[in-house]
Amino acid sequence: MNWRAILAIYKFEMARTGRTLGQSIVSPVISTVLYFVVFGSAIGSRITEIxxxxxxxxxxxxxxxxxxxxxxxxxxxxxxxxxxFVGTIFEVLSAPVSFLEIVIGYVGAAATKSMLVGSIILATAGFFVPLQIAHPFWMALFLVLTAVTFSLFGFIIGIWADNFEKLQIIPLLVITPLVFLGGSFYSISMLPPFWQTVSLFNPVVYLISGFRWSFYEIADVSLAVSLGMITFFLAACLTLVWWIFRTGYQLKS
Amino acid sequence: MRPIISIKDLSKTYKGGFTALKDINLEIEQGEIFGLLGPNGAGKTTLISIICGIVNPGQGSVTVDGFDIIRDYRETRSRIGLVPQELTTDTFETVWHTVSYTRGLFGKPASPGHIEKVLKALSLWDKKDSTIMTLSGGMKRRVLIAKALSHEPEILFLDEPTAGVDVELRQDMWNIVRELRSSGVTIILTTHYIEEAEQMADRIGVINNGEIIVVEEKKELMRKLGIKRLTLDLQTSLKKIPAALKKHKLDLSDDGKHLVYTYDTMAERTGITALLNDLGKSGIKFKDIHTKQSSLEEIFVTLVKRSS
Incomplete structure (x- = not known):
């Protein structure tokens, strides 16, 4: 393993976070505070407990x-x-690094950043509501698995996209609706039976359910199913990334 | 000298059907400066990109220092530094960080001393903390060279390195190239400025339409393919070439003051003695005589025209 190359890519990507601190860290924290104010106060006053x-x-x-x-x-x-986009990818492609090392560098940095943001949001939430983490190990496991899996997914989007519009289209048109409809702000059991069944086709339901269980021991689906689903997504993303590097898709002509 | 790069029957056809390289066979010797010349779209950058790992090869094989570029890519790539044709830089990074990043990417331990040496050699030291976006085009080119040298490569590819740079950088760059060569680094240079290849290269390869049309020692190439012109500065102007001299196929300048005789240096007889004898018989006197060898550029143009 070329550990120095992995570290170089990782540090390079993390340095970008430092340069764009407002966009990388402050912005998601502010958004979360706004969610608390809007959903917590407005809806929370009508739904006292779930x-x-x-x-x-x-x-x-x-x-x-x-x-x-x-x-x-x-x-x-x-x-x-x-x-x-700027052409500096030639440097990574001409360096003595394997595709696995490239992925570890880029995905590792992206996952670190998102886990950092997640931890900051958790700490911020502590100022607004009482928090309880019943299973810290499982919480950390879900956090890491989700961050790594969706960083891999983001990596795939970054390879697939050939313009900035494509870069935004999946997160905006697919991921955000799935998260909002995946039980972030409600329990699936609160929906009519038909929509409960429809929700089970939303993969994000399983992630949120498992993660919420690690906090309060309440879940829409069983822990094993949640864990199975996240492992399945991880395997699917790994397979796709492996195929991208094997074929050189969008990277090498 | 042993070959450090060995290319055998290499072909490359892109997905769109464009064939960029056709059965390339080429050996680059260790420690030499090899000038790869060719018109735009000839296949120079494709060839370099395949050796460096940026483009997938089609048929054939390439070895670097005895290692296969596919199977032993870590060995081959760690030996190579590349200065690309395009000014592709990390816009928001500082000079120091981007150069250090490249060294790490190539698996080398951090060496601030080496980075400092490279930056000083390229007159970048006082810009080390500047972000790249604030630099001029020439300075960005220097940064690309610094990045290529950051991991102390044994082979350096310079793909059109002097395109759009000022005279000062060009001089700096050639000084560095000379230093690198004296330390044993092999340099492969593509350039549009053929006088640079003429000045710097030990051997020349000419590529056109994806095919290598000649590979030769520079001096030998110029001797073999070059022609020489002998110019006579006449004491009295001529209106036309006298009939007695027609057989020598002379050219008379527009002002009638110079007679030009073109001859092949490789020919058994150049015809100069006969020409001078005939000039004497015709009563044509001259005040000066000089010869000029054709430049590499003229040879290059001839070769490319011939192959096209």
Whole structure:
């Protein structure tokens, strides 16, 4: 393994976060605070408790997941798309690094950044609502698995996109609606039976459910199913990334 | 000298059907400066990109220092530094960070001393903390060279390195190239400024339409393919070439003051003695005589025209 190359890519990407601190860290924190104000105050005053948990506390895992998903995708897709856009990707392609090392560098940095944002949101939430983490290990596992999986997904988008519109289209038109409809702000059990069934086709439901279970031991689907689904997404993304590097898709002619 | 790069039967056809390289066979010797010349779209950049790992090869094989570029890519790529044709830089990074990043990417431990040496050699030291977006085009070109040298490569590819740069940088760059060569680095240079290749290269390869049309020692190439012109400055102007001299196929300048005789240096007989004898018999006197060898550029144009 070329660890120095992995570290070089990782540090290079993390340095970008430092330069764009407002966009990378402050912006998602402000958005989350706004969610608390809007959803926590407006809706929370009407829904006092869900499964014995106050509404404000109930939405915290969903808010963290929302940020983890969007940040992972945004960071990883931009991280690989920008060098392709400006042409500096030649340097990575001509360096003695394997595709695995490239992925570890870029995806590792993107996942780190999104986990950092997730942790900051968790700490921020602590100022607004009482928090309880029943299973810290499982919470950390879900956090890491989700950040890595969706950073891989973002990496794939960054390779696939050949303009800035394509870079934005999946996060805006697919991911954000799935997260909002995946039980971030409500329990699936609150929906009519038909929509409960429809929700089960939304992969984000499983991520939020498992993550919320690690906080309050309440879930829409079983922990095993949640874990199985995230592992399946991870495997699917890894397979796709492996195929991209094997064929040189959008990277090498 | 042993070949450090060996290219065998290399072909490349892009997905759109464009064939960029056709059965290239070429060996680059260790420690030499090899000038790769060719018109736009001839295949120079494709060839370099394949060796460096940026473009997938089609058929054939390439080895670098005995290692296959596909199977042993870590060995081959760690030996190569590339200065690309385009000014592709990390706009928001500082000079120091971007050069250090390249060194890390190539698996080398951090060496502030080496980076400092490279930046000073390229007159970039006082710009080390500047972001690249604030630099001029010439300075950005220097940064690309610094990045290519950051990991101490054994082979350096310079793809049109002096395109659009000022005289000062050109001089700096050639000084560095000379230094690198004396330390044993092999340099492969493509350039539009053929006088640079004439000045710097040990050997010349000419590529056109994806095919190598000649590879030769520079001096040998100029001797073999070059022609020489002998110019006589006449004491008295001529209105036309006298009939007695027609057989020598002379050219008379527009002002009638110079007679030009073109001859092949490789020919068994150049015909100069006969010409001078005939001039004496015709009573044509001259005040000066000088010869000029054709330049590499003229040879290059001839070769490319011939192959096209």
């Amino acid at each position: 499964d014995g948990v106050s509404y404000g506390s109930f939405i915290v895992p969903g808010l963290i997941m929302l940020s983890i998903l969007t940040q992972s995708i945004a960071n990883a897709s931009f991280g690989i798309y920008f060098p392709r």
